[in-house]
Amino acid sequence: MKRFDLSLYLVLDPDLCRARSMVETTRAAVAGGATIVQLRDKAAGTAGLVETGRALMSVLEGTGVPLIVNDDVEAAVAIGAHGLHVGQGDMPAAEARRRVGPRMILGLSVETEAAVRAVDPAVVDYVGAGPVFATQTKPDHEPPTGFDGLARLVALSPVPAVAIGGLKAEHVAPVLASGAEGLAVVSAICGQPDPEAAARLIAEAIRDCRRG
Numbered sequence: 001m002k003r004f005d006l007s008l009y010l011v012l013d014p015d016l017c018r019a020r021s022m023v024e025t026t027r028a029a030v031a032g033g034a035t036i037v038q039l040r041d042k043a044a045g046t047a048g049l050v051e052t053g054r055a056l057m058s059v060l061e062g063t064g065v066p067l068i069v070n071d072d073v074e075a076a077v078a079i080g081a082h083g084l085h086v087g088q089g090d091m092p093a094a095e096a097r098r099r100v101g102p103r104m105i106l107g108l109s110v111e112t113e114a115a116v117r118a119v120d121p122a123v124v125d126y127v128g129a130g131p132v133f134a135t136q137t138k139p140d141h142e143p144p145t146g147f148d149g150l151a152r153l154v155a156l157s158p159v160p161a162v163a164i165g166g167l168k169a170e171h172v173a174p175v176l177a178s179g180a181e182g183l184a185v186v187s188a189i190c191g192q193p194d195p196e197a198a199a200r201l202i203a204e205a206i207r208d209c210r211r212g
Contacts, residue, residue: 002105002125004066004083005035006162007182007206008199009128011070014041016191023055028196029189030065033203035182038085040070046078053079066105073099083107085128088115097123109164111142113156121158128184129153131165132175135186151178169198172205182206 010029012022020028026037037060039053049072056067057079066082069075073096076084083105086096093108100106109128110116119127130153133144144165145153154161163175164184175183185202192198 002103004105004126005182006126006160006180007035008033008203009036009038009162009182009184010034010189010199011038011040011164011184011186013186013190014044016187019191020195022052023059025190025195026056027059028194029199030060030063032196032199032201034065034189034199036066036068038068038070038184039081042071046072046075049075050078053081057081068105068107076100076104083125085109093120093123107162110153110157110161111145113152116153116156119158124159126160126162126181127153127157128164129157129161129180130163132163132171133166135166147174147178150175150180154179169202169205172202173209176206176209 014022017025039049039056041049053069053075060067068083068085069079069081070085071090073084084096084100085107086093087109097106105125107126107128108119108124129150131144132150150163160181162182162184163180167183167185168188189195189198
């Protein structure tokens with residue numbers, strides 16, 4: 001049984017993390033309550049991802065927080081990462097599953113209702129749904145869904161969904177109200193003066209919402 005918690009999904013950005021490094025940002029964010037970490041660095045190449053990914057695996061050892069690699073199957077396998085995340089323009093999910101095997105977590109970005117309807121729960125373990133808002137960290141995204149659009153995507157999904165796209169602590173309540181399991185954040189933690197405190201703020205908001 002694959003175990004993962006989508007509540008507070010940190011997507012690392014190498015530029016935003018430059019002052020502190022992705023490794024140190026991860027260490028701080030996990031201490032603050034991040035539940036899953038994605039390594040995304042489109043410019044690093046496979047060798048660069050493997051180097052960073054292995055350092056991240058060391059930091060995450062014993063925390064129970066899985067490491068997901070964005071897009072690069074070879075890097076994910078070489079790192080021994082817990083998962084892979086692919087977008088609609090990347091390798092098809094079925095091919096990714098074939099390459100990584102049955103045990104690795106596989107996530108898929110979905111931006112439209114048609115994309116959600118095409119999700120095969122025998123292949124994909126979770127979806128990243130959105131973008132809820134426009135975001136500079138992924139400028140080529142589809143038009144923002146807003147929270148109503150997010151709720152439609154989540155309702156259609158046959159697998160758990162994490163909301164993505166410009167999200168911050170103040171968005172926790174509407175994200176959870178949409179039915180999403182949690183929120184994926186980039187700039188709300190990466191590049192913040194105190195990533196641990198930034199993560200804790202979001203994690204506490206999630207706990208407060210769930211206590212209701």
